[in-house]
Amino acid sequence: MDAYTIRLFAVLREKxxxxxxxxxxxxxxxxxxxxxxxxxxxxxxxxxxxxxRVAVNRAFGADAQAIAPGDELALIxxxxxx
Amino acid sequence: MIALHDEPLDLAAVHAYLASPHAGGEVVFTGTVRxxxxxxxxxxxxxxxxxxxxxxxxxxxxEAMRQRWSVTKVALLHRVxxxxxxxxxxxxxxxxxxxxxxxxxxxxxxxxxxRDVAIWKRETTPDGQFWQSNHP
Numbered sequence: 217m218d219a220y221t222i223r224l225f226a227v228l229r230e231k232x233x234x235x236x237x238x239x240x241x242x243x244x245x246x247x248x249x250x251x252x253x254x255x256x257x258x259x260x261x262x263x264x265x266x267x268x269r270v271a272v273n274r275a276f277g278a279d280a281q282a283i284a285p286g287d288e289l290a291l292i293x294x295x296x297x298x
Numbered sequence: 299m300i301a302l303h304d305e306p307l308d309l310a311a312v313h314a315y316l317a318s319p320h321a322g323g324e325v326v327f328t329g330t331v332r333x334x335x336x337x338x339x340x341x342x343x344x345x346x347x348x349x350x351x352x353x354x355x356x357x358x359x360x361e362a363m364r365q366r367w368s369v370t371k372v373a374l375l376h377r378v379x380x381x382x383x384x385x386x387x388x389x390x391x392x393x394x395x396x397x398x399x400x401x402x403x404x405x406x407x408x409x410x411x412x413r414d415v416a417i418w419k420r421e422t423t424p425d426g427q428f429w430q431s432n433h434p
Contacts, residue, residue: 226346226418227429267431271416274351290348290416294431297345297352297376297417298329298388298408 218243218285222254224261228268228291231260247272248279250289261291268293299373299391300356302347307386312373321370321393325400327408329388331381335430341422345378345387348416352376355415363392363407367399374407376417387419 217240229235239257241250247270255262270277271290283289299315309328316324331343360372373391381387390407394400412432419430 223348225348225416226420229346230429271348271351274354276414288350290351292348292351292416293418293429295413295415295417296419296430296432297347297415298412298432 323397
């Protein structure tokens with residue numbers, strides 16, 4: 217098992233009650249599998265995940281993109297800057 | 299000039315930065331906090347950013363503006379933290395030799411920022427606080 221740390225922002229940070237989560241997962245993992253694991257590990261996030269993108273090292277990741285334990289991961293809910 | 303600020307944005311500093319003897323035109327978009335949203339009153343906004351990613355995205359947007367249009371200088375500034383009604387929350391500024399590329403690049407800059415940059419606003423209204431989305 218490897219530790220994957222995911223940063224949370226805005227509505228997700230409030231729903232989870234914290235600004236990051238660390239999950240122990242068996243490799244290999246992808247963006248899509250990470251979202252499934254997040255829904256299981258933190259049910260308050262589940263209703264929001266379909267609308268979220270995942271950032272991998274500060275860039276949006278496609279569902280099939282592989283992720284590694286050392287990657288900087290973040291859940292990006294629909295943005296509202298400007 | 300690309301930054302996130304937790305203090306009021308300085309529009310005069312943006313104009314000073316954009317000025318250039320190579321530029322005959324300057325277009326500056328400013329976004330301010332409105333006192334209403336979809337029929338309800340808004341007293342203020344709080345902006346939160348994933349700062350490291352947002353800055354990287356803003357640099358990418360500025361680079362795309364320089365690649366696609368013949369622009370002289372680009373400024374992208376956004377607030378974080380609390381902004382009152384009437385307060386500046388975003389500035390996208392472009393100077394260019396001619397007006398057409400300045401308008402087009404500025405429009406691209408603000409539109410792309412609103413679509414993609416990792417910044418979120420939370421409204422405070424008489425009914426509570428609500429996170430907003432640019433993609434309802």
